[in-house]
Amino acid sequence: MEEQPRTRRPSSVQDIARAAGVSVGTVSNVLNNPHLVAAGTRARVEAALRSTGFVRNAAARQLKGLPSAIVGCLVLDLSNLFFAEIARGIEDRLEEEGCIVNLCSSDLKREREEQYLRVLQEVRVRGVILGTLDPAGSGLRDLVARDIPVVLLDAPRSGLPVCAVTVDNLAGGRAVAEHLLAQGHRRIALLDGGILVPSVSDRITGARQAVLARGLDPDQVFRKVSLGPPAHAGTPGPAIDAALAHPDPCTAFLCYNDMAALSIMLGLRERGLAVPGDVSVAGYDDLRFTSMVTPALTTVRQPTYEFGRAAADLLFAEGEPDHEHREVLFTPELVVRESTAPPGGGRRSR
Amino acid sequence: MEEQPRTRRPSSVQDIARAAGVSVGTVSNVLNNPHLVAAGTRARVEAALRSTGFVRNAAARQLKGLPSAIVGCLVLDLSNLFFAEIARGIEDRLEEEGCIVNLCSSDLKREREEQYLRVLQEVRVRGVILGTLDPAGSGLRDLVARDIPVVLLDAPRSGLPVCAVTVDNLAGGRAVAEHLLAQGHRRIALLDGGILVPSVSDRITGARQAVLARGLDPDQVFRKVSLGPPAHAGTPGPAIDAALAHPDPCTAFLCYNDMAALSIMLGLRERGLAVPGDVSVAGYDDLRFTSMVTPALTTVRQPTYEFGRAAADLLFAEGEPDHEHREVLFTPELVVRESTAPPGGGRRSR
DNA sequence: ATGAAAGCGCTAACAT
DNA sequence: ATGTTAGCGCTTTCAT
Secondary structure, X not given: OOOOOOOOOOOOHHHHHHXXXXXXXXXXXXXXXXXHOOHHHHHHHHHHHHHHOOOOOHHHHHHOOOOOOXXXXXXXXXXXXXXXXXXXXXXXXXXXXXXXXXXXXXXXXXXXXXXXXXXXXXXXXXXXXXXXXXXXXXXXXXXXXXXXOEEEEOOOOOOXXXXXXXXXXXXXXXHHHHHHHHOOOOOEEEEEOOOOOHHHHHHHHHHHHHHHHOOOOHHHHEEEEEOOOHHHOOOOHHHHHHHHOOOOOOOEXXXXXXXXXXXXXXXXXXXXXXXXXXXXXXXXXXXOOOOOEOOOOEEEEOOOHHHHHHHHHHHHHHHOOOOOXXXXXXXXXXXXXXXXXXXXXXXXXX | OOOOOOOOOOOOHHHHHHHHOOOHHHHHHHHHOHHHXXXXXXXXXXXXHHHHOOOOOXXXXXXXXXXXXXXXXXXXXXXOHHHHHHHHHHXXXXXXXXXXXXXXXXXXXXXXXXXXXXXXXXXXXOOEEEOOOOOOOHHHHHHHHOOOOEEEEOOOOOOOOOEEEEEOHHXXXXXXXXXXXXXXXXXXXXXXXXXXXXXXXXXXXXXXXXXXXXXOOHHHHEEEEEOOOHHHOOOOHHHHHHHHOOOOOOOEEEEOOHHHHHHHHHHHHHOOOOOOOOOEEEOOEOOOOOOOEOOOOEEEEOOOHHHHHHHHHHHHHHHOOOOOOOEEEEOOXXXXXXXXXXXXXXXXXX
C-alpha cells in the first residue's frame, strides 16, 4: 500500500544531491573521489545513494569522454565450441578489469560483420577483439583510422597497426597433412566451409607445403570439397559424394574443423563406410569431446581459453600510452587418435 | 604524404553541419527524418556525412532518451554448447531489429551475476534476457523495479512481472528417471554440478515424482553426487567414487547435462568400467555430438536455437505499450540411445 | 525548409 | 570542503 520505496526512473546525481542537501559536484566526488569529501557529508550522500538505488548513467559518463566499459568482440561462429571457449577466456579477463563484452557472431557473413562493426563504433566501445573474415576489410580499416584499439583473433595483421593473437596455422596444416601422407594417403579431400576464412587458408597452404616437401603435387593430392557454412553441416552428403564418387576416390578427409569432421563421420557411417577402415578423417581444434566419439578423432589441438585471455590482455595493453603493437603466436599440436589409418585397411567394418 | 582523409576523432553533427553549411538541426533531420529536408540540402549533408565517415554517438542519443540498441544477455555458462546455441538464437533475432547483444556468462557465480546486472543497468540496456541462478534475487528485482524488460531463460517467474521462456523440466526429469526405472535400476546416482540451478532443481523434482509414481522411495533410489562446477568437470573421480564405492553401489548415473555425462563416461572408462554394461549413464540437453560418442548417449533433447529466438521475441513484445507478460513453454523429449541398459548386463566389456 | 536553443546526466575546472 | 557551471553530442520543440 506504501509508495514504491525505489524510484521507477533511475535517480540522477541531481536527485541524490537534493536528497542529501548537497551539490551535484559533491555527489560526483563521493562517487569518484571519496577522499575529497568530509566523512559526515559522504555518509549522508551514501545513504541517499543507497536508498534510491542509484545507478550511474554510463552514457553520460561516456559523453564526458571517459572510457567505456564495453569491449566489442566479434567472432566468426559462436555455435562452434572453439569460439565459445575463446569468448569465455576473453570475458574472464575483461571481468577482472570491470569491463563487459559485447559479443557478436558474424556467422561467417561479411555483411553482418560490417554491420556489427558499425554498431560497435556507435556505442564507442573501448576496443574490439576481432575474428574477421577479411583482414583487409574496410570495417577493420575504419576502426584503425579512428584509433580504436583492435586485437585480431587468429588473422594476419596485414601491416595494420593492431595487435593480434594467432596460432601457427601453417604448422598446423602441415602437421595433419604430413600425418596423412606418412600413412600413405595420396588422394585427400580437403574439406572447407565454402567460405574463405583467413586461418583456414593458412592451414591449406601449410598442407600444400607438406605435400611439396615430399616431392608430390598438391593439385594431384588434394581435392577441394565444400561442406557449406555451419548451418549446412547437417547434410554432409554432397561433400562426401564429391570426394568419393570419383574414378580416383579420396582415401582421407582433411577437415577444416572438428564440427565438420564429426559431420562427415556421421555421413560416412550412414553410407555404411567405416572410419578409418574405408576412409580416414582428420579434424582441427580438438574440442573437448573429440576424444570420446568413435572412432576417437585425430585432430590438431589449439588453445582456446588461454587464447581468449591473451587477446584481452593485448587489448588492455593497447590502451597504454605509447604501446608497441604485438603479435602473440600460439603453437598447435597434432593429436593422433583412431580416425586416421593407412588407406586400404579395407572392408573390416562391422 | 597526404593528410589522413578521415578525421581521427569521430566527427560530430557539428562538424557535419559546418562542412555542409547548414545547422545541426538539419543534419539531425537528414539522419532521422530525411523527408523533411530539401533534396539539395540533403545531398550536401549526405556528402559531408560520407566524406568524414560520420558515426552516430549512441551515448548522446541515449541521453536524449532514445531506446538503446543494446540488449543484455546473461547466461549461466557460455562454455556449455547448450547456452552457446541459445545465444546464437537470441543474437539472430536481435540482429533483425538492429540490436546487438551484450552477452555475459555468470559462470554459475552469484556474485558475478549481480555485478553484470549492475553494469547492464549502467549502460541502460533496452532489456535483459536472463538465465539466473536466483529467480528471487535482488538483481532481478532491481531490474523489474526499474521497468527494464526482462525475459527469464529457463527459470520460474516466481510471481514477478516478467516474461519467461522455459522448458518443462519436471517432465524432462520424470522421463529420464522413468526410463532408468523401467530398465530396472533401483540405485541411481543423481549427478549435479554442486550449484543449485533452478532448472536442474525442477528436473530432480521430476525424477523424484517418477520414483514416487512407482511406489518407491526417492531417498532410497537416488544418491546425490556432485561433479563440481564445469571447471572441475575434468576430474569426475570423486563423483564416481561417491556413487560406486559403497556397499550398495549405484547402477546408473542421471546427469544434469551432457557435458557432465561425457565427463563421467570418460572417468568410468578410465576405471575400466563399461557403459552400459557395468553402469548406465544418461545425460541432458542432447548436444549435437552426443549421438557420436561411444556409447551413444541417452539424453533429453531440449530446444536451443529456437529457445533463444523465442526469448528475444518475448523481449521485443515486452517493449510494446501495454503488454501481458507471457511464458513460453517448450517440451523436452527423451532420446534413448546406447548408454543406458538394464543393470547387471555385466562383464561383457571388451 | 531551416535555424536557434534547451536539455538529457554527468564530470571537472574553477570559485568560494 | 563544497558549490557553480560549462559542455560532451545529440534530438526536439519552437521560431523564422
